[in-house]
Amino acid sequence: MIEYRIERRSGVSTYQQIVQQTKQALRLGMLQPGDKLPTAREVVEQTAINPNTVLKAYRELEREGLVEPRPGLGTFVRRSLARPEAAADGPLRAGLVGWVDEAREAGLDREDIDALMASVLEQRFETGVAPAAPNKEGGGTA
Amino acid sequence: MSTSLLSGRAAQGSADGPAGPTRPARRPTGLLWLALRQSRSAIRVTAALLVLATVVLLTIHFVVQDRAGVMEQRGCLDSSFWGERQCWPLIQRIELAARAFTDLVQPAVFALPVVLGMFLGGPLLAQEYERGTIRLVLAQSVAPRRWLAARLAVAGLVVLPAVGVLSLLTTWVWWTDVIHGPAGFDPPFQTSTYPALGLAPFAWSLFGLALGVLVGELVRRTVTAVLVSGVLMVIASVVMRLVRPYLWPVVDAVVPYDESMGGFMQPTNAWLVERGIVLPDGTRAPDGYCVASYECDEAVGAWGHYHPVSHFVPIQLVETGILVVLAVIALAVVFRRIARASG
Amino acid sequence: MTSEADSRPAVEAVGLGKRYRGDRWALRDCSFTVPAGRICGVVGANGAGKSTLLTLAARLIKPTAGELRVLGEPSGTPELRTRVAYVTQEKPLYPSFTVADTLRLGRELNPRWDEDVAQKVVNLGELDHRAKIGSLSGGQRTRVALAVALGKRADLLLLDEPMADLDPLARHELMGALMAEAADRGTTILISSHILPELDGVIDHLLLMQSGRIRLAGDLEEILDGHQLLTGAAGAAQLPDELAVEKRVRGRQVTALIRTGEAVAGPWEATRPSLEELLLAYLRTPIADRPGTTTRTAGSAEPDREAAA
Numbered sequence: 001m002i003e004y005r006i007e008r009r010s011g012v013s014t015y016q017q018i019v020q021q022t023k024q025a026l027r028l029g030m031l032q033p034g035d036k037l038p039t040a041r042e043v044v045e046q047t048a049i050n051p052n053t054v055l056k057a058y059r060e061l062e063r064e065g066l067v068e069p070r071p072g073l074g075t076f077v078r079r080s081l082a083r084p085e086a087a088a089d090g091p092l093r094a095g096l097v098g099w100v101d102e103a104r105e106a107g108l109d110r111e112d113i114d115a116l117m118a119s120v121l122e123q124r125f126e127t128g129v130a131p132a133a134p135n136k137e138g139g140g141t142a
Numbered sequence: 143m144s145t146s147l148l149s150g151r152a153a154q155g156s157a158d159g160p161a162g163p164t165r166p167a168r169r170p171t172g173l174l175w176l177a178l179r180q181s182r183s184a185i186r187v188t189a190a191l192l193v194l195a196t197v198v199l200l201t202i203h204f205v206v207q208d209r210a211g212v213m214e215q216r217g218c219l220d221s222s223f224w225g226e227r228q229c230w231p232l233i234q235r236i237e238l239a240a241r242a243f244t245d246l247v248q249p250a251v252f253a254l255p256v257v258l259g260m261f262l263g264g265p266l267l268a269q270e271y272e273r274g275t276i277r278l279v280l281a282q283s284v285a286p287r288r289w290l291a292a293r294l295a296v297a298g299l300v301v302l303p304a305v306g307v308l309s310l311l312t313t314w315v316w317w318t319d320v321i322h323g324p325a326g327f328d329p330p331f332q333t334s335t336y337p338a339l340g341l342a343p344f345a346w347s348l349f350g351l352a353l354g355v356l357v358g359e360l361v362r363r364t365v366t367a368v369l370v371s372g373v374l375m376v377i378a379s380v381v382m383r384l385v386r387p388y389l390w391p392v393v394d395a396v397v398p399y400d401e402s403m404g405g406f407m408q409p410t411n412a413w414l415v416e417r418g419i420v421l422p423d424g425t426r427a428p429d430g431y432c433v434a435s436y437e438c439d440e441a442v443g444a445w446g447h448y449h450p451v452s453h454f455v456p457i458q459l460v461e462t463g464i465l466v467v468l469a470v471i472a473l474a475v476v477f478r479r480i481a482r483a484s485g
Numbered sequence: 486m487t488s489e490a491d492s493r494p495a496v497e498a499v500g501l502g503k504r505y506r507g508d509r510w511a512l513r514d515c516s517f518t519v520p521a522g523r524i525c526g527v528v529g530a531n532g533a534g535k536s537t538l539l540t541l542a543a544r545l546i547k548p549t550a551g552e553l554r555v556l557g558e559p560s561g562t563p564e565l566r567t568r569v570a571y572v573t574q575e576k577p578l579y580p581s582f583t584v585a586d587t588l589r590l591g592r593e594l595n596p597r598w599d600e601d602v603a604q605k606v607v608n609l610g611e612l613d614h615r616a617k618i619g620s621l622s623g624g625q626r627t628r629v630a631l632a633v634a635l636g637k638r639a640d641l642l643l644l645d646e647p648m649a650d651l652d653p654l655a656r657h658e659l660m661g662a663l664m665a666e667a668a669d670r671g672t673t674i675l676i677s678s679h680i681l682p683e684l685d686g687v688i689d690h691l692l693l694m695q696s697g698r699i700r701l702a703g704d705l706e707e708i709l710d711g712h713q714l715l716t717g718a719a720g721a722a723q724l725p726d727e728l729a730v731e732k733r734v735r736g737r738q739v740t741a742l743i744r745t746g747e748a749v750a751g752p753w754e755a756t757r758p759s760l761e762e763l764l765l766a767y768l769r770t771p772i773a774d775r776p777g778t779t780t781r782t783a784g785s786a787e788p789d790r791e792a793a794a
């Protein structure tokens with residue numbers, strides 16, 4: 001079950017925060033197909049936000065084909081956004097772990113690594129030289 | 143006051159609501175519960191005062207009866223022996239008890255309606271307005287009129303029977319131990335005696351409550367309501383005292399003029415309203431006419447207007463009627479305003 | 486939730502006015518609609534008429550002018566009494582009653598009473614049921630007052646500054662309880678508040694009041710979409726003054742809130758205002774001071790467009 005954290009002063013509307021956090025959970029595999037989303041009542045009781053906002057966010061997720069309402073039961077996840085390549089035991093992650101260890105041995109601290117990563121990400125995605133455009137629609141595999 | 147008003151919960155549409163835990167059928171519910179809860183301290187104070195008053199009155203009664211019995215044994219009942227050594231302490235004891243009645247109990251009963259108007263009637267609505275709690279009640283599912291009816295009915299049904307019992311006891315002690323006691327002198331029409339006897343405490347308490355509630359509804363401030371109710375009750379008592387002789391036709395009597403008596407004398411315990419002399423030409427002159435005048439030497443008679451003791455009950459009935467009508471008017475105004483306040 | 490298929494609005498005012506004894510109009514010429522199922526913020530400065538509006542909707546006073554339909558009823562009916570709950574700003578309770586007595590008052594006087602909801606609200610505050618109301622703190626009293634209102638299971642909940650004396654934790658938790666009630670039953674809520682952030686994320690409908698009049702009324706998203714916050718250099722370009730709600734100059738920079746969803750020509754950086762930015766801009770400019778507009782257009786600045794939603 002996902003628990004939403006609503007940040008009032010972030011400048012992002014509460015409705016978008018719910019959509020984004022749901023997608024994040026789908027990406028990280030915290031939500032799997034068949035999982036039930038919390039009911040609007042559960043969300044608003046915990047976050048004290050407008051129930052209509054929650055329903056609107058769920059409708060948006062439904063329109064994107066990520067979830068589906070089952071009358072009388074609740075809203076359920078239809079498909080995942082998780083990529084096996086990014087999973088905890090995937091080769092990409094292992095490669096990155098190795099690279100970070102290397103960087104630390106070379107004397108970089110956490111902030112240096114952060115800055116380096118950000119800079120590289122900026123460069124690679126900005127210029128469009130990435131192997132494939134990072135479309136938010138991932139592969140359909142779970 | 144219909145019974146459904148007091149026992150019914152806010153009735154309509156209860157089909158979809160859980161009725162709460164099932165409770166024994168006899169316990170008060172709905173508005174009756176609220177009115178009883180709101181009257182809780184009034185109920186306690188009333189009960190305590192009633193017990194206290196009963197104890198005091200019974201004590202007076204038994205002291206008088208006991209001493210009277212002893213006096214009879216010792217042959218002291220006839221007032222001509224009162225100067226004797228063995229009678230004097232006995233009669234003193236009785237006088238003390240009678241004085242406790244006339245100087246303590248009677249004024250207290252006399253003042254009771256004023257106190258009730260001030261401290262029960264006045265705050266009844268004024269406090270609701272002052273604290274804003276009337277809005278709490280009006281925000282619930284009950285009609286304002288029904289709430290007020292229950293509230294007044296409970297307050298009235300708690301206090302008025304207690305006043306009735308008190309009045310009954312007071313009248314009984316007055317009758318057996320004071321006016322018919324061995325050393326009693328307390329004519330019923332006296333200003334402080336009349337309001338403590340018979341129907342008067344009851345009628346005045348009803349009126350005091352209604353007046354206090356009306357004042358509370360109008361001024362909406364507790365302290366102001368208490369003070370204004372008190373002042374109005376005192377004014378009402380004074381006005382009624384002035385009007386009282388005319389509530390029932392007086393007895394008009396003319397007796398032969400007797401210089402030694404100095405004018406008209408009413409019968410025992412009667413209430414003399416007005417008196418004077420009758421001149422030789424048959425005209426009636428008022429009481430003060432004889433001062434600095436020789437005409438009175440030729441007076442042929444003395445006249446008087448008075449209420450005999452037998453007028454006591456009719457006068458009280460008329461007065462009660464007036465007070466009940468005034469109370470009903472006051473409460474009608476309150477109900478009208480309460481109903482109009484909310485749309 | 487029943488947000489779109491409602492036929493009857495929860496509250497509907499036409500030319501509504503209220504004058505208290507004397508000559509002062511507390512409320513004047515108010516026309517607006519709050520659809521059923523909405524959570525509507527009633528916002529305005531002190532004395533703007535918020536409490537008067539809520540008291541009128543609760544049928545505790547009568548309007549001097551105009552018409553106010555509540556849940557479709559043009560005037561108070563016994564049935565309406567069971568369907569509307571109202572918590573006034575002062576949250577009056579009987580000080581000599583215990584917490585349990587006060588909840589019992591709600592139970593005895595309301596046929597639709599829900600003991601569980603009321604108990605839950607009280608118990609979350611860890612209140613002793615035997616405690617006298619008079620011995621409670623302001624925040625605890627507020628909790629009990631809200632418990633009575635929620636236990637009533639009303640269709641319309643009128644809350645006048647409900648959260649003012651609550652600590653942040655209690656505020657969050659009670660707002661959560663209110664929202665849960667709305668989610669469960671589609672309850673319409675009218676909530677007035679001074680604390681603007683308290684309303685952000687909570688309300689989806691807005692009544693902005695100023696000097697006894699309605700300055701803005703309507704769906705919150707539509708209102709926000711219909712405004713832009715422009716930032717630019719002073720003197721660089723002419724602002725569309727007739728649309729400006731508020732214009733502030735800081736050194737060489739101009740910030741303005743304008744009332745249009747259309748793009749504005751010129752070297753302006755345009756953003757969608759947040760609720761707080763919008764409200765503050767309106768509250769800072771009294772009706773009479775508004776550049777380029779009259780009171781009349783202000784009153785109908787944002788007509789309801791529920792049919793289009």
